[in-house]
Amino acid sequence: MTPAGPPVAVTGLGVLSALGPDVDRFTAALRAGRTAIARTEAHDALPYRAALSDEMLSEAVAAASLPPGALRRTSRPVRASLAVAGQAWRAAELHRRDLDPRRLAVVVGGNNLNGAQSAAAAGRLGRDPLLVPPRLALQYQDTDHVATLSAAFGIRGEGLTVGGASAGGNLALIQGARLVSWGVADACLVVGALAEPAPAELRSFLNLGAMVPTEGSGPGGPFDRSHRGFVHGPAAAAMVLERAAGAARHGVGVLAELAGHAATLDANSQPAPTVDGEADAMARAMASADLDPADVDLVSTHGTGSPLGDRIEADAIAQVFADASPLANAVKGLAGHALTAAGLVSAVAAVVQLRGGFAHPDPWLRTPIDGAPRLVGDTAVTAPLRWVVSNAFGFGGFNSAVVWRAAR
Template sequence: MSTGPAAVTGMGVRCAIGTGVAAFTAALRRGTCGITEVRDPATLGPAYAALLGEVDFAEALAGVPAPVARRAGRAAARAPLGLRAAVAVAVQACHDADLLGGALARDRIGVVVAGHNLTGQYAQQVGQTLARAPARVPGRAALRLLDSDHLGVLSHVLDAAGEGCQIGGASASGNIGIVTGARLVAAGVVDACVVVGALADLTPLEMQALFNLGAMADQPCRPFDAGHRGFVPGQASAALVLEHPDSARSRRATVYAEIVGAGICLDANSGANPDEHGEVRAMAAALAAAGRPPGDVGYVNAHGTGSPLGDRTEAAALLRIFGSGADRPWVNATKALTGHCLYAAGVLEAIATIVQLRGGFLHPDPRLVESIEPRLRLVGREPIPARVGLALSNGFGFGGINTSVAIAVDGNSP
């Protein structure tokens, strides 16, 4: 499916291993892991997670125009964690793209929020107030309990009055958000689109259900390693500014990378199990849209959750697309460091892909000891230098949702 291309002119990130693109890049290069033990004796749920922590709004808004900071403070300073994180990274990305000073008309800037089921923790807290004193339930909760509150608050803070929407697709949400934003830009509906991967602030009920399903690990995440036992939840929010190349050129904006193709397909499956054929179709579609053969791909940021079935399925799909020859691409999985950031994963991992390509390195997987598939060219426990111009970033979601995004960087920059 054609997406453009769309130029990436701004990035913002907050996750367990770094706040801001520079800190995130340095952590990737070092192989810093944000996964820690979080055992809760009150549940039988997961023992490990990669948690974000609180958002310091003063720090997050430092250096941005005063009107934006005021709107952000009024709209989100006391909002739930996920919304505060979304505002912080969106402002960061737009500041990076130099869009906060009126560089584009407000009705030419769009917003796409990737993620769903975002209000569970807030609903639980408000539910406790309801049980104690119904009259004290805040009227604002009528808005806060809607996922679309993210969209409304972000459009208000950014003064973005173009087209916008909320996109859901389980763990593929982030990639679907990127594709949607790129299509809006390519179609000329907007000149720029802010794509925000929303934080998944899971409730104890959701955590326990995923653990009982067998999806979550009781140990740190080990993608593509023989010792893998499931995914580790991570908290993050990340944002990209996607812009029409003509708009970026006219503004003389820095272009970090281009989204040059994408594939989205369903595999007619309502369950949690992955499908090799669907994953192959998504990657093949991304390459076809980019007009590039598999041999041009130098790196794949794999979905790689650490799930035994998921890892084996993706490994088989990668071999079908790229084979096992000497020109096969390097593969790693950022979830080994950040945990599985669910709805934000696609946007976070697109940024991880961009900064690695621009920085000329590929991040390590500190727990990769015994590969489940020796024919894959996996990055091991040390970072490696690599000059890569084209990469795929994969995202696969429960319910048979398969996505892959093709990302190109023109040359490498430190």
Template sequence: MTTPAVLVTGVGVRCSTASDVAGFTAALRAGTCGIRTVGGDTPGPGPRALAPLDDVDLDTELAAVSGLPETLRRSASRAARRSPQPVRSALLPAVEAWLDAGLHTAAVPGDRVALVVGGTNLSARYVFEQHRVHDRRPAHLAARYALHVQDTDHVGTLSQVLGVTGEGCVVGASSASGGAAVVQAARLIECGAADVALVVGALARLGPLEWQGLSALGALAAPVADGTGEWACRPFDVDRRGFVPGEGAACLVLESAASARARGAGALARLAGYAQRLDANSLSDPSAEGEARTMNAALRVAGLAAGDLDYVNAHATGTPAGDAAELAALRQVLGDESGRPWLNATKALVGHCLSAAGVLEAVATVVQLRAGFVHPNPALRQPVDEAFRYAGRTARPARLEHAMTTSFGFGGFNTALVLSRG
């Protein structure tokens, strides 16, 4: 049986540098950095580097969306009023991707649409806030707490707003959750369980325990000396010191080529290949061998050789061990072609968006494939390994046909996606 081609027909994003795809494209091209030093109302002691996402005034932002049907606007607005911040943040990119794919005008039956949310432990900050309410007056705990505290609240709310009645699930793979969600959604399309699949990378807003735990692990970058926080995340630089958490949410609409043809939808890109592999390791230390195995497997699925890649959007968190392992893996995969594809890291601009990172960085990859550029990494001053073709301090025009984006997570989770021009 021939496996159906899987296309990207819609994208949506919201992060520290932009509230939609048009703004995200401009911010990527300009090298706009959303990282800054925060404190005060952020849980935990002392200043820290963060790429924060402002709270959503969904009614105002929905009113500004061109072409949004009134019934969909009302449904999203009602859902927002009773949802916590992580779900509200996912609504906007999901609606944007839905419109971008034209699903509001050339509808697919609801039971042929699937919904896969990437991320687990998404409610840590919400739990912390509600715990304080409970400590003061237990009876004042929100009546819907038992629903909102579950990650599946994203699936329930988004499916209700968009009328999705096909398969739905939450996929957890640590920081590779977004990539794993794309893999799961693609398989649903390939096996015929769905014609369309929304993949949502959900906002993971850290609570004080998570901040402290990551700090104790030695994974977090400190704010830079001038107090702005900008350039605290330095992927592939000899001066890299850790990762900077980012807040964001993103959505990809995946669709079978047959479905897209039938309703006249254009392809933004093609998901040419993918892979997910484990390292058999419960700890946080990365494995170059495991990452290389995963990238090679994705290339095999795509039917491409390493020399066919024009661009790699690397996981590249800015941690000493993580970046070293990824560069070693890329050397294994690319071999003599190491200096050919452009190499950059979107986390340098928007921080590490944790559960959402894999989907958000896939959107960034699609944007660059279509617009023909590679975004800069302005914080990269002295590369660890000069063998690679790093993006510089300004955007570069580039004819990109095939790109790879990677996501790796604590506990030995590895994912790689290969995206090709539509």
């Protein structure tokens, strides 16, 4: 197995989810096991959700201390990207450093981000074609996130979007780590963008059986026998990646290290995960970090709450770790499923748990499925974590895993 290259340092974090509009409040919610999932009758396709209000978005924007004019004529998803990027950018002290803008990069994880905006524009088109906003030609494209972020932060190096369904966040991290470890960029801003699907898209998830239905007493939870599908939880998250030596030269603290990663395909276009594909991604990621399964302290699972998805991931974890028994948890049980940003949200959760020395609880867990991993349960576990493996899997056979190491 080819090593992933020199470990890449995480120097900045940003997050916006129903658990909180910034890293501190997100971390506090994780530690307390406070779930944001609630039932709503507002729309048939949203029986349960972790709501992301305009007020919370405004708080996240305020916490970001964005450059003047950054928010001019932006869509809601792009505002969220700017908010989490600004948090991470300032945490990494990039606003204080004199770095060559041609050596700064930005990678945005996410695809089909603006379905709700496009659906609204289609309604306007039906009423009067002249009501369609001219800027829609720019804003419906996922690349609008890259363009706006580059303008706001003066990034003139490489920029790209990475799509991989629910694995998109992890895939963006992998691409960002490669740009840094290959020496293409001195620092890379990686953003898991807020996805706002059209109502028809959400209804399709429900009809497919992937999303929790309205019937029943509750949404269940990842790896619990009551699980019936994922709960939609819109969110965005960001990280700044750079070489540890570069951070040290500028006196910037390292929050954690991205020590290994892997991404694979199942050669299958259907929403049908495979044990071998998921196990292979985890095993390759650990091998790239020169890490033995017995050394892993925590697996941050993909854990959507889908009966098929949970069963496959549980079997894959058992296959990879065999006699080892790392702790496991699922941030989606607290924050809901952020779709294409899910990998970045889980990554931020992994880093704050490494730094805080805790594994967050799984409040929905009551009766684990047979063969479930060693889930944390109702109360956070306090422990000096060293290594975390974070999984993200997507419809269409996208498998990914990222290895995180505590800062040394």
